[in-house]
Each structure stands twice: as C-alpha cells, then as structure tokens.
Amino acid sequence: MSKKVMFVDDSKTIREMLDFTLKGAGYETLQGEDGVDALQVLGDNKMDVIITDLNMPNMDGITLIKKLREHPVHRSTPILVLTTESQTEKKMEGKQAGATGWIVKPFTPDKLLATIDRVII
C-alpha cells in the first residue's frame, strides 16, 4: 500500500517537482497551496507525512503545524518543514511548533526521499 504524502507550498514549481518526485517513488500525494488550503484539502485524511513550506500567504507553515498538532487525526503525523540553509532559527521555530524534521532547500530528489524515509514508518 502506497504511503501518502501531503505537501504544502505556495510555489507551483516546487509543488510540481515534489509531486513528480514523490509519485515517481510510489507515493500518493495531496497538495496544498497554503495553510488554509492544506487544511481544507487534508480534511480527516490521514497522511504518512506532511511537508510544508514556512512562508506562505493566508496561513503560514508555523500556524499550520500548530493546527495540525491540535488536530485529532493529524496530531501524530510526521511533519517536515522546507527551509533554506541560512534559516537555522526557522528550523528551531518549526521544531517548537511541532515539526518532526526539516528538508533544506534546494534539495535533490534523493535527499528528499531519504529525509522522508527518516520520519515515515
């Protein structure tokens, strides 16, 4: 049974690349454009991992993570944040909000899949 990944990013490019990479690796995917959209798309569908950008319109990644951690279905779902290398404090902020880990941008498909493997059972 294929694992399910949701990713949330306001950039269509990133979404398409994530989608391509993940589907190619046999994952099922859900996409969200921002926090609000993500919550709506997600509903009660349990994911195996949720990947989110931090800086997004409508609802940013930190708020999204906090909401997910309060959600009865998603509170124990691994969450990875997308950060850039310079943003050490962002990693920590994400972690404090409830993120499980992070993926540093830009990333290669291998790195992405390896990082997902680290948090997904």
Added chain:
Amino acid sequence: MTDMDQFKRTYFEECGELLGDVESTLSEMRDAGATADGLNAVFRGVHTIKGGGGAFGFEDLVTFAHGYETLLDMLRDGRVDCTTEIVDLLLRANDIVAGLVGAAESGESLGEDYGADIKSKIEAAISGDAPSDAAASQVDVPQNASSADDGGIKTYIVEFIPNLDLLQNASEPLLLIRQLGSLGEIVSEVIADKVPSLDELNPEEVFLTWRFILKSDCSEEEIREVFEFVEDDCVLKISVDSEVVPEAAEDSEPEAVESTPAADVEPKVAQVKTAPPAGQAPTKAPAVSSMRVDLDKVDRMVNMVGELVITQAMIQEQLRNSTVEMSAELERGLEDLTHHTRELQESVMAIRAQPVKSVFARMPRLVRELSETLEKEVKIVTSGEDTEVDKTVVEQLGDPLMHMIRNSVDHGIEMPDDREAAGKPREGTVHLSAEHRSGRIVISIQDDGAGINRERVLGKAREKGLIGKNDVLSDEEIDNLIFHPGFSTAQTVSNVSGRGVGMDVVKQNIRNMGGRINIDNEPGQGTKFSLSLPLTLAVLDGMVIGVGEEIYILPLTNIIETLRPVEKDVNALVGCFDVLSIRGEYVPILYVRDVFGIKNAKQDITKSLVVLVETEDSKKIGLVVDEMLGQSQVVIKSLEANYQAIHGVSGATILGSGRVALILDVIGLSDLIGSQSDQKNLEKLVVTKSKSNDDIVAEDRTQVV
C-alpha cells in the same frame, strides 16, 4: 519534452507572475509607505524565485536573490528602516532579478558584473545598517569535521536517552534505530527501568532509553546526523569502545562522554551503568516494524494457501469416508490442521487488506476541481476511511467511485443559486462513507442535491427506446434506468460526465467484483448510492447444497433461512413463477433444477428445501434445492478465466472431494424472475427446461398447483 523542461516552464511562468506581483506591491509601497504585509509578500515572492532557481542550478540568480532576500528579511524585522530610497533600491533589484530570470530562460549569459552596482548597494544597506546581524545569514554551515577517522571499523557506544515528550512531534525512535542500523552492524539494548506502572503511564511519553553498540566505519558526525531532528529532544552520548578497537590505547580511566563536539572522537571507554559488558550478546535490534513486499509474492502465497485449504478439505473428507478407523490422535491432528489452515488463510488475507482511505483521499481534490469547473459549491465529507478490504477491491474501486462522485457533483448537486431558491445551503455536500456490514463492505455516496428526476429519466428512456411506450415502471425501476447503457440525461454533454458511458460501466465494474449498487432516490432531497462489495475476491463462506447429483455453493451472506415448504403455501402465478407464502409474505421461488436442467432432482416440493435468499438490493427469492450438505469456506476460481461467464453463476470452486462446484450468483438468479422485463426470459427458460423432462414436470406442476 522532458519533465525537467516541463518544470522549468512552470517555474518561468511562475516567476513572471511573482515578479509582476512584487513590482506592483513595491510600487504601492513607494507611494503609500511600507507595510508589514507588503514586505512579507515581496519576501515570499523573491524567496520562491530563489528556491526554484536553486533547484535548477541558476547560480547567478540565486546569489543575487539571496542578498535581496536578506535585505528584505531585515526590513521585515525592522533591522533596516524601509525608506523611500530602500524601496527604490528594491524596485531596481527586482529588475535585476527579472533580467536574470530572463537570461536563465533564454540560456544567454549577462556577464559577471550584471547588476553588480545594485548588489553592492544591497550589501551596503545590509552591513551598514545592522552590522551585528549581518552574519546571521552566514552561520550554520556545519563544520564537517572529518575527525581522526582513519576509515577503519570502530565500535561506537551510543546512548540515546529521549526526553519524555519526544513523541510530541511525531518523532519515532524505531526509525532512528533503523537508520542507525543502516550505518553498520548494530546491537541494541532497551533500558526499560524507568517505565512506570500502567496507571501512571502516559502512552504519549517515552520512558525507554536505548544503548547501541554500533560497529561501523562511519564518523561520529554521521551518527549525530541520524539524531539531527531530535537533537534537542534527547540526551545523546557517543563514545568509542576501546576494548574492541585493537589500536586504541589502554585507557583505564572511564569517562562518560556528554554530547561531545564533532571533532572530538578520540577513543574513550564508555561508562554505562545499566549496560552489561559488551559482547555479552544483548538482544538484536527490533529495527524494522514494517517491510515492503512485492505484491506478486503475496499473491503467490494467497494462491498457495487457497490450494492448501482445498487439499486440507480433501484429506479430511477422504479420511472421513475411508474405512480406516480414525484414532483420537489423527482426529485431533485433523482438527488442528483445519484450525491452522483457516487461521493461515485469514492472516494471508489480512496482509492483502488495506483501508479504503487511499481511494477516498483522492476524492476531495476531485470534488474541488469539479466544483471549480462547474462553478458549483460542493464539499465532500468522508467517513469510515479506515474500513479495510482486499487490495484488489480497493484498486478496482477507484474508477467507479470517481465516476459516481463525478456524477453526484455534476448531475446531483444543483447550481448555488438554484439551491438557495430551494431553501438549501448554497454549498452542496457529498458524503462518502464506508463500513463493514455482515461480511461485506458497504460504500455509500450520498449527495443533498436534486435527486434523480424520474419524469425526465422516463421521458429520456422512452425517447431512446430503452423501454416501451406503455411500460409502467416502479420508482425503483425508473431510478435504475440510469445504469442502462447509453443513458444520459445531462442537458448538454459536459466534459465532466454525461457522455453516457458513465453509470452503466460503473455498474458493470461493480458487478464484476461481485458487488451491487443500490439507489436511494428522494427527488428534491438527494440521492444515495450504496455499493456493497465482498471483502475479498478470493474466498467465500458458502453453504453446500445438493440438487439431484449436482452440488452448488450458495454464498452464506445471502442466505436468510431454510425451510421445508408445506403444500398449501406454494402458489403458482399463471404464466410466471411460483410463489411461496412465508409468514404472510409472498416470495417468488425458483427451481434450481429447472435453471440448470438437472435430472433426477426431487420433484415434490414438500420433500425439497427452500433456501430463502436475499440479494444485496433486498430482493428476496426462494431457491428450491434437494438438500443442504453443510457449510464450507471455498476458494473462488473465476469461471470467465477458465470457461466463460454464465448467468446465475458467479464462479466455481473445487470441493474437498475433488469435485468442481459452481457458486450461485443470487442476484443473477433473482434477475431471472426479479424485474418484469425479465419474466418472459424465465418463462422461456422454465419452458425449455420443462421440455427436457416433460412428463415429470407436468406431473409435478399439477401436484404443486
């Protein structure tokens, strides 16, 4: 076009939009002053352009955007004042980004010093105004100290003491262990002495600590990397066990190593209070909690278990029938064998079972896209996603379900204005649910739309000649017309549904899986489609019945009761079928012997048995059979794959005796008498069969009537 080209095209399109947005925001800010929201939006735009640029390796663009972004970040934080000059600088920086994006798109080079003046102005703005923070963006390049690592295999002792709340962020110790195990040979030991009594135990807290002995040629840095995400949520002690490293000095002074900096990996003896001496074989790592198996392998196993079940039944039957006296041991052995085979079969089936979630999860997006295309407001509510069913069923469910959801959104849910006029909320709801019900899975798709317009369906069916001009149909029959091939009531053919190849294909798909569709239509209030599907397509609990010398299997789920009829309860409907009165309810009965043309079957109905069965769409019929031979779990063999489809038969199986028995398809049988249009069929069928054993049947008829 390669995928990469496709991504690039998306990227450049996106850049175009973003650059436009950034420019208009900046222009606004120049006129009306800077706002936090505005700066945020600009930062986001530049950040996205930079992120994508990095993915495609546009170095110039990334380098420039990085400085630009840093300045924006400082403006956001108020570390740099957002003066008109700065906004102007940002606007010009934006032009440079646009130029760089354009160059990246066309593949031309703009030269080293393109935008250099703006770049230096940005750098000046960054360093000039807030020198102390300027370095912030430069930190965090981890010193990849390759340490004193000479490439030889070392024995590390890694102590992992998670904080109680490690699980809060969905971190999973097992995964860490698995990953650590991938570095080399690992022996792990769980220290559970901190686990409190059950009533004090909070299942969301970690009370365990771990101690690993890792033999690997990796560096300590690599070990630390495994725990990168949980660095702040645990205490991690790493040391090198000198006892096992031959070249290590005989350092007799034990020393506990507290999260040492990366470079510090000189061999040290660990002091671990609770640990037994290394080498005294602690338990092997429970590293893997799940594994991926090729589906073919599982299927092969399912098949073999199926054969095993048959063989087991065969042995049992042969022994029972043989003259050899069975000893108590043999009897018990046989019983155990039966029990174990059954259990084995269930476990194998459980491997293939998976929640319908994977199919359900695709639906919200579908509904969103559809409602956008159709300009409707529709939300989807799902429930019972965890209901498990065989993988094959899950896989085959996707298409029909998508079709039905599409149908509900397209044909069921009305336009928002119409809904409002009808006193309903503007937003329509499609409820998708799954549940287990008496050995089957029932999936329902319920919408609160307009329901099926029976008049229109009827009109359309007449117009298309699907039914006769004067046929009188019940509401239920009208509703079911939508499953007729070539039927579509959509006013215009939309690209969503309505090509008339929808619902009949859906019904066919579902029937092929041994499933049924039921429509619950309330005009004005909505429609509910219920799919009832078997949990597995591989085995079936059945009742073995005998008719003449033939043996058939009747699915247990269909059987309501069995009775021996009294003559006065059996009545013939002229020219149609016989009916049996059961506690005041008339149920049509079908002689199995007639359906399959079996000779030597009992002709006197009072000596036969009537098995009262119910189809998934709640039609009841009585099947007249000679005898019940017992209950048995059978492995379904496809008839189509081995022979051809036969109406009234859903498959075949091999019995313990080695005989092949057909599995009766109750709905197929009920179709023979079920709908009015099919009654002539039955008559014909009954007549032809009757001819074959004319006299006896004639005699029988008179008796019965």
